[in-house]
Amino acid sequence: QQQVRQSPQSLTVWEGETAILNCSYEDSTFNYFPWYQQFPGEGPALLISIRSVSDKKEDGRFTIFFNKREKKLSLHITDSQPGDSATYFCAFSAGNKLTFGIGTRVLVRP
Amino acid sequence: EAAVTQSPRSKVAVTGGKVTLSCHQTNNHDYMYWYRQDTGHGLRLIHYSYVADSTEKGDIPDGYKASRPSQENFSLILELASLSQTAVYFCASSWTGGSQNTLYFGAGTRLSVL
Numbered sequence: 001q002q003q004v005r006q007s008p009q010s011l012t013v014w015e016g017e018t019a020i021l022n023c024s025y026e027d028s029t030f031n032y033f034p035w036y037q038q039f040p041g042e043g044p045a046l047l048i049s050i051r052s053v054s055d056k057k058e059d060g061r062f063t064i065f066f067n068k069r070e071k072k073l074s075l076h077i078t079d080s081q082p083g084d085s086a087t088y089f090c091a092f093s094a095g096n097k098l099t100f101g102i103g104t105r106v107l108v109r110p
Numbered sequence: 111e112a113a114v115t116q117s118p119r120s121k122v123a124v125t126g127g128k129v130t131l132s133c134h135q136t137n138n139h140d141y142m143y144w145y146r147q148d149t150g151h152g153l154r155l156i157h158y159s160y161v162a163d164s165t166e167k168g169d170i171p172d173g174y175k176a177s178r179p180s181q182e183n184f185s186l187i188l189e190l191a192s193l194s195q196t197a198v199y200f201c202a203s204s205w206t207g208g209s210q211n212t213l214y215f216g217a218g219t220r221l222s223v224l
């Protein structure tokens with residue numbers, strides 16, 4: 001039962017470009033959508049999140065776009081920096097349990 | 111200072127042996143979780159707990175037990191370790207009193223079953 005789909009599995013961009021990561025879900029009860037960032041050898045950490053009542057959330061160079069009707073969301077990383085190289089997980093919640101996507105490994109080349 | 115501490119950070123176990131992974135949090139959070147991470151599967155929930163002396167099954171509980179002896183401590187137990195349980199295991203904590211369910215993860219335990 002695959003409730004969450006995340007793509008692409010890996011992505012390489014040049015410094016300064018915009019990286020776009022995508023997620024989709026099936027369960028209509030999901031109402032909270034965080035994105036977690038994980039660096040090698042570390043645990044994931046919350047990067048940015050959005051609730052289903054909003055269609056956009058911005059935090060610096062990171063922006064979530066949310067389409068509730070199509071059950072899709074995307075994370076845009078503008079002006080990508082080498083320090084943004086990490087694995088990014090979308091996640092979904094309707095309570096205290098989070099369901100994670102498989103992750104997108106992002107590499108930013110200088 | 112790390113608020114969620116896992117031990118050991120890495121472990122090699124033999125097939126059929128017993129493995130215990132430990133987690134300690136100083137966040138004063140009520141919820142604690144165990145996830146495993148595998149390439150191609152992301153993070154999958156094994157067990158979680160919302161109060162001491164009680165645990166709940168997650169999405170992939172088979173082959174694992176959990177123990178929450180106190181609010182601060184949460185253990186994951188593999189009674190009969192198998193090759194398929196080779197993975198990186200993450201413990202996390204969260205607080206239900208906030209406006210959003212933010213998970214705070216430990217640094218992970220890399221388990222190799224041979």
